[in-house]
Amino acid sequence: MAGKDYYSILGLNRNASEREIKQAFRRLARKHHPDVNPGDKTAEERFKQISEAYEVLSDKEKRMKYDQFGDKWQYADQFAGAGGRGVPFQNFDFGDLFGGAKTYRFGGEGFDSLLDELLRGSRAGTYTRRPQPRRGRDIEHPLEVTLEEAFSGTSRLLSLQDEEACATCHGSGRIQNALCSVCQGRGSVSRMKRLEVKIPAGVKTGSRVRIAGKGGEGYGGAKGDLYLAITVKPHPLFERRGDDLYVNVDVPLTTAVLGGEVKVATLKGKLELKIPPETQNGRIFRLAGQGMPHLGKSSRGGLKVRINVLLPTNLSPEEKELFQKLNQIRTS
Numbered sequence: 001m002a003g004k005d006y007y008s009i010l011g012l013n014r015n016a017s018e019r020e021i022k023q024a025f026r027r028l029a030r031k032h033h034p035d036v037n038p039g040d041k042t043a044e045e046r047f048k049q050i051s052e053a054y055e056v057l058s059d060k061e062k063r064m065k066y067d068q069f070g071d072k073w074q075y076a077d078q079f080a081g082a083g084g085r086g087v088p089f090q091n092f093d094f095g096d097l098f099g100g101a102k103t104y105r106f107g108g109e110g111f112d113s114l115l116d117e118l119l120r121g122s123r124a125g126t127y128t129r130r131p132q133p134r135r136g137r138d139i140e141h142p143l144e145v146t147l148e149e150a151f152s153g154t155s156r157l158l159s160l161q162d163e164e165a166c167a168t169c170h171g172s173g174r175i176q177n178a179l180c181s182v183c184q185g186r187g188s189v190s191r192m193k194r195l196e197v198k199i200p201a202g203v204k205t206g207s208r209v210r211i212a213g214k215g216g217e218g219y220g221g222a223k224g225d226l227y228l229a230i231t232v233k234p235h236p237l238f239e240r241r242g243d244d245l246y247v248n249v250d251v252p253l254t255t256a257v258l259g260g261e262v263k264v265a266t267l268k269g270k271l272e273l274k275i276p277p278e279t280q281n282g283r284i285f286r287l288a289g290q291g292m293p294h295l296g297k298s299s300r301g302g303l304k305v306r307i308n309v310l311l312p313t314n315l316s317p318e319e320k321e322l323f324q325k326l327n328q329i330r331t332s
Contacts, residue, residue, distance in 0.1 A: 004071050006053035014067070018058070025054040026142050026229070034159050034192060048161050048190055055137060133220030137163070140208075140227045145199060147235040151267045151292060153201035160195060160226070163188040164217040171220065188217070195226075202243070202295035203230045237265060243292040243301030248308050251275060256309045264305050266290050273305060281309040 007014055010024040028050045030036065037043035056062045056073070065073035139162075145154060165171035169180035171187045179185035197211055207230040215224025232240070239246040251262055259277035263270045264287070273285060284304050291301030312319070 004049070004053070006057050006066065009049050009053040010057065012057075016057075021054065021057050025050060025058070029054075029142055034161070044161070044192070051139075051161055054140075134218060135221040136216035136218040136224035138224040138227060139215045140229055142231065143199070143209075143228045144231045144233060145203065146233050147238060147240065148267060149199065150203050150230075150232045151201060153199060155196055155198045158195050158197060160193050162191055162193045162216060164191055197226070197228060199228065199230070200295065202293035202297075203232070204240070204243075204292075204295075205230060205232045207295065238267070240292065243294055244304055245291045245301065246304045246306060248306045249273070250308050250310050251279065252310055253312055255279075256281070256307070264303070266303055275307070279307055279309075281307060283307045 007016065010016075010021065010028065012020060012024055016024070029047065032043045032047040032050060034040075034044050034047060056066050062073065139160065141158065141160060143156060143158075166173075166180055166183035166187055166189050168182040169175050169187065173180055173183060173185040173187040175181075180187075183189050195211075195214060197209075197214075199209060203209065209228040209230060211226040211228065213223045214226040217223060237247060245267070247265060249262055249264055254260075255262065255275055256279045257277065259279070260275050261272050262275055264273045266287070268290070271287065271290070273287070284306050287303040287305065289300045290303035293300050315323070
């Protein structure tokens with residue numbers, strides 16, 4: 001397979017699963033993203049290669065074509081219609097291949113010579129190609145937020161690697177017989193764009209936030225979409241389970257036995273929680289509406305407060321005597 005090896009770019013073998021491909025992309029994208037490496041042209045180029053490799057290998061149909069034809073996978077449909085690699089063309093309608101264009105003449109007899117003419121031009125003949133409108137590609141961008149940001153919603157200013165139609169060849173990849181020298185036949189050129197995006201309240205790890213029309217540029221078609229792959233950072237105080245939050249609260253033994261009130265931290269501030277008498281260690285109280293927002297809704301999950309009863313230490317002689325009396329009463 002000639003040209004770029006997308007598997008090597010992502011550090012994968014050719015039998016890699018979809019999950020392995022996604023994991024490799026996310027790991028490498030975080031490492032080489034321009035935001036992490038400002039001004040580093042090598043990292044920027046590496047990020048571009050990683051994104052290009054992921055775009056192909058994450059798409060089942062594109063990957064199948066790439067595995068068969070290598071970096072000429074974009075022409076797989078033409079190859080199949082022509083009868084396969086290395087086989088001379090028989091009863092092949094070149095007008096279909098070039099979108100109905102009528103100016104074509106080829107000097108080679110076999111598939112390889114025709115392919116060479118298709119990609120590089122040929123001294124033996126010329127053709128006119130009509131570029132077909134294409135929708136822009138969808139882009140997935142990893143994004144990490146704090147639990148507080150996921151609770152309230154937030155915004156980010158992103159720097160994204162994007163593709164836009166080549167202004168020299170107008171997205172066709174060719175100028176008359178020759179490959180476009182600006183885009184090298186790709187029909188598009190890379191550029192960095194800055195974009196402010198809003199992350200709604202209630203997102204969780206694994207959420208995909210769609211930003212419509214902010215993906216790759218279309219070539220005579222609509223723009224693709226941008227998808228934000230959300231990861232929420234662990235929090236030192238709160239544990240998240242779905243849209244419920246869990247928090248531990250220390251309660252003195254006397255309060256647990258006799259009842260009282262304790263302060264409970266929430267993501268909106270502190271609340272007073274009434275502790276009934278004889279509250280057991282590990283008991284959980286639920287505060288409705290104090291958890292995470294349900295994504296896309298106005299309602300919220302709950303806050304579950306787990307009681308941690310604190311045993312007294314460094315007892316005075318009087319305190320020990322009181323506990324001894326209590327023990328005698330309880331065991332008599």
